[in-house]
Amino acid sequence: MRFAATYRDGVSAEGRPAFVVADGAFLVIEVEGGRPMRWPAAEVRDADPPEAVRPTLRLRRLGSDERLSVDDAEAAAAIRAACPDLAKGEGGGRAVWRPVLLWGGAAVAVVGLFFWLVLPALAGFIAEAIPSDLERRFGARLVPGIADAVGRRTGEGTAVCGDSDGDARLTALVDRVRPPADDIVPLRVWVVRSPLVNAVALPGGHIVVFSGLLGFAESGDELAGVLAHEIGHVMLRHPTRMAIERATVSAFFGLFFGDVAGGTVLGGVGTLLLGNAYSRDMERAADELGADILGRNGLDPRALARFFERLSAQYKDQERLLAFFSTHPPSDERAAAFDVPPAEIRPIDPEQWRSVRRMCGK
The missing domain is CATH 1.20.5 (Single alpha-helices involved in coiled-coils or other helix-helix interfaces)
Structure with a gap:
């Protein structure tokens, strides 16, 4: 049977009188003055959402803006019977x-x-x-969180064994590594009781050294080399840049998890910096600046080269398991960067080194 319908071509809003016939696998649409159109029944869909309640059946063809409307209930029933996929969405x-x-x-x-x-x-x-005072206060707030996360307490005490602002032994050694720019970037070195062979620079000139690194280092010059590298990060503002990135990311996700300015942000920043998640370009820049700091202070950069060589020899392919090497260049590459003899060598006093090494006890 032919049923009256209204056809719209999808270009203009004007509806044109038409007839529709269900012909096997097709709907044949006849518009006055035009050639009959054949819509495959499998491509015909209901143009209205399922929840719509209207007496008119409005049809559409997949991939087209054309529309066809029928008002007759008998016509609607015939079309529904001929088009089994009428209720499906676009392509299922x-x-x-x-x-x-x-x-x-x-x-x-x-x-x-x-x-x-x-x-x-x-x-x-x-x-x-960022004002340097604000940067320094922010860095100081990260130290306790890092100490609690990876440090080991003794009894009721803290995992922090001391810092260069209050321990004369450490202050004397740190003074040997202070760069000329120290009046711009003040330094405060913290020692935390932890087995990690690691050191981490924080915003505002704070540097955390773990006792595991003190145990692995064989001389004060090796420790000075590690400090010089971390000081390089501080002078280049790498910790502050990474902290800002991490705080932004943590705040972004905090919008979804309900913690925008609290532990999520500080915890995320501390975890990121603890993992030394700098780019390799940042690491190389800190190495170059660290080697310059050592040379200008009469310290031997080759001591740090030996530190890397020994670490590489001991752990071989396991470097990536060490926090200190999470994103750092390979040890042999870094050793070569520091294998430059200075014009003058004034080593760290051995007794001074042994005193610092004992800061966290045996």
Whole structure:
């Protein structure tokens, strides 16, 4: 049977009188003055959502803006019988999910570009603009969290064994490594009781050295070399840049998990810096600056080269398991960067070194 219908071509809003016939696997649409159109029944869909309640049956064809409306109940029943996929979405649900996936993918791409390209550049700009006093206070707040996370307490005491502001033994050694820019970037070195062979620079000139590194180092010159490398990070504002990036990321995800300015941010920053998650370019820049600091202070950069060679020989392919090497260049490469004899060598006093090494006890 032929049923009266209204056809719209999807270009203009004007409806044109038409007739529709259910012809096997097709709906044949006849519009006055035009050639008959054949819509495959498998491509015909209900143009209204399932919850819509209206006497008119409005149809659409997949991949087209064309519409067909029928008002007759008998016609609607015949068309529903001829088009078994009428209630399906675009391609079995693709009509609903396609825009969601497209917009969702675009949003993920924008967020990814922000975190990958925009945020690092922005973090560097912000790091240079932060007042040094604020930067130093922020770094000091991270020390207890790191000590609690990986440090070992003794009895009711703290995992922090001492720092260069209050321990004359450590102060004397740190004084040998202070760069000329120390009046701009004050240093405070902390020693934390922990088996980690690691040291970490924090914003504002704070440097945490773990007792595991003191146990592994064989001389004060090796410790001085590690400190010089971390001081290089401090002078280049790397910890502050990374802290800003981590705080931004933590705050972003905190919007979804309900913690925007509390433990999530500080915990995320401390964890990131503890893992030394700098780029290799940052690590190489800190190595170069550290070697210069050692040479200008009469300390032998080759001591740190020996430290890396011994660490590489002991752990071989396990370097990636050490926190100190999470993103650092390979030990042999770093050893070569420090294998430069200075014009003058004034080693760290052995007794001074042994005194610092005993700060956390045996």
